[in-house]
Amino acid sequence: MAKTKTQYICQSCGASSPKWLGKCPQCGAWNSMEETVVQTSKGDKRKAATSYGDDHSKLHQLKKVEPDSYSRIPSKIGELDRVLGGGMMPGSVVLIGGEPGIGKSTLLLQLTLQNPDKKIVYVAGEESTAQIKDRADRLGNISENCFISTELIVENLNEQLKKEKPALIIVDSIQTIQSHNLESIPGTISQIRETAYQLINMAKYLNVPLFLVGHITKSGNIAGPKVLEHMVDTVLQFEGEHTGQLRLLRTTKNRFGSTAEIGVFEMQQNGLREVSNPSEILVQHYAEQLTGTAVAVVNEGIRPLMVEVQALVSPATYGTPQRTANGYNHKRLNMLLAVLEKRAGLKLSTRDVFVNIAGGLKIADTAIDLAMAAAIVSSYLDIEIPPHTCFSGEIGLAGEVRPVSRMEQRISEAHRLGYKKIFTRSGNQAGKNITDIRQLVKQLD
Numbered sequence: 001m002a003k004t005k006t007q008y009i010c011q012s013c014g015a016s017s018p019k020w021l022g023k024c025p026q027c028g029a030w031n032s033m034e035e036t037v038v039q040t041s042k043g044d045k046r047k048a049a050t051s052y053g054d055d056h057s058k059l060h061q062l063k064k065v066e067p068d069s070y071s072r073i074p075s076k077i078g079e080l081d082r083v084l085g086g087g088m089m090p091g092s093v094v095l096i097g098g099e100p101g102i103g104k105s106t107l108l109l110q111l112t113l114q115n116p117d118k119k120i121v122y123v124a125g126e127e128s129t130a131q132i133k134d135r136a137d138r139l140g141n142i143s144e145n146c147f148i149s150t151e152l153i154v155e156n157l158n159e160q161l162k163k164e165k166p167a168l169i170i171v172d173s174i175q176t177i178q179s180h181n182l183e184s185i186p187g188t189i190s191q192i193r194e195t196a197y198q199l200i201n202m203a204k205y206l207n208v209p210l211f212l213v214g215h216i217t218k219s220g221n222i223a224g225p226k227v228l229e230h231m232v233d234t235v236l237q238f239e240g241e242h243t244g245q246l247r248l249l250r251t252t253k254n255r256f257g258s259t260a261e262i263g264v265f266e267m268q269q270n271g272l273r274e275v276s277n278p279s280e281i282l283v284q285h286y287a288e289q290l291t292g293t294a295v296a297v298v299n300e301g302i303r304p305l306m307v308e309v310q311a312l313v314s315p316a317t318y319g320t321p322q323r324t325a326n327g328y329n330h331k332r333l334n335m336l337l338a339v340l341e342k343r344a345g346l347k348l349s350t351r352d353v354f355v356n357i358a359g360g361l362k363i364a365d366t367a368i369d370l371a372m373a374a375a376i377v378s379s380y381l382d383i384e385i386p387p388h389t390c391f392s393g394e395i396g397l398a399g400e401v402r403p404v405s406r407m408e409q410r411i412s413e414a415h416r417l418g419y420k421k422i423f424t425r426s427g428n429q430a431g432k433n434i435t436d437i438r439q440l441v442k443q444l445d
């Protein structure tokens with residue numbers, strides 16, 4: 001029997017070497033050589049993990065290929081189904097990333113408990129079986145179909161899975177699994193890639209969904225090689241602020257659906273609760289209006305969302321004024337301040353500006369600009385924005401307010417939540433029309 005063969009492959013140029021080297025002899029990159037399996041112990045050639053039960057020997061006429069919609073398996077968690085594109089696909093692999101303590105294990109344990117009819121194997125690399133039992137007791141009823149595996153050697157784990165034939169596999173987390181083909185410790189790039197490769201092959205072989213939990217690095221990316229994200233079908237990011245209760249599940253990659261959807265949850269005493277009306281949580285109703293707060297209607301994914309934007313403008317205490325943005329793009333804030341300074345005459349270069357989006361959300365929709373500008377102007381002039389008023393519009397460099405997509409949807413969300421006035425750029429729509437930033441200052445003044 002041939003022995004497992006490994007080689008050191010440069011992660012930036014692909015050069016190989018039989019020994020580890022600190023510097024790649026080909027491209028000169030430092031510390032880029034990673035141990036990689038090139039031949040397994042059985043000596044078999046490695047096969048690509050793409051099956052889904054297809055017959056590979058013949059061609060498939062595209063016209064006659066059956067659509068996959070009816071093979072989707074509902075996860076019984078509506079918000080999860082939503083981000084997956086309508087349910088779990090057999091043989092598909094979902095990677096869930098997120099900071100420690102955000103609720104990845106909780107979500108997957110709830111998924112396990114809510115599907116008592118399915119045989120589910122939960123591979124526990126992070127917590128003991130007793131800890132999981134303790135948490136599961138708090139989260140709901142435990143069915144007889146729920147199994148915990150503590151086998152962390154991928155070759156043995158795959159033998160176990162092959163024998164047990166579960167309907168769903170959860171691996172918490174990929175960083176704790178190791179292959180005995182490699183000498184490196186679990187969690188290293190080569191181990192992650194090798195173990196993920198073998199697990200993905202097993203999911204395809206059994207034709208069942210596989211969920212992998214992935215740790216996240218300081219910079220917010222999923223720890224491990226970028227190839228891990230290429231290997232899986234769907235990448236979900238679980239995010240939110242630890243102090244807050246709101247958790248967002250975002251799709252950053254989805255081979256089986258749109259990446260525009262987000263799922264919203266609230267962390268409670270007894271686990272994660274689905275939030276189908278997030279706007280109601282994100283917007284506070286104060287007894288009196290406060291200066292520096294404005295409400296924006298944004299589209300996160302394809303759902304309109306009302307969010308509260310806050311700004312604080314104060315005289316700069318040090319030479320260079322401070323600009324701090326939470327949940328809003330820092331460069332965009334600088335641009336917005338320059339526009340307000342040049343086009344609307346606000347003296348912002350001598351002020352510190354802090355902006356914040358309530359609920360710990362990060363909003364990428366540029367339609368938030370107008371609310372951001374309104375909050376800044378409101379704090380600068382120290383005047384309140386009238387109640388039941390909201391904003392939706394992008395701001396351009398000339399100080400113009402630009403129209404945003406799916407305005408009707410935004411207006412109906414604002415209407416549903418009892419807003420009476422919406423400031424936007426919309427020639428033919430209901431709402432207050434603003435075409436220039438100067439008008440905004442005049443209106444507020």
Ligand code: TYD
Pocket residue numbers: 098099100101102103104105106107135138139267268269270271272
């Ligand atoms: P966890 O799922 O362990 O996070 P991850 O797997 O992403 O590291 O989440 C743990 C956090 O959630 C912990 O801070 C406690 C909190 N939590 C609740 O508030 N309510 C609950 O019912 C559960 C199970 C956890």
Ligand code: MG
Pocket residue numbers: 101104105106126172
């Ligand atoms: Mg966990």
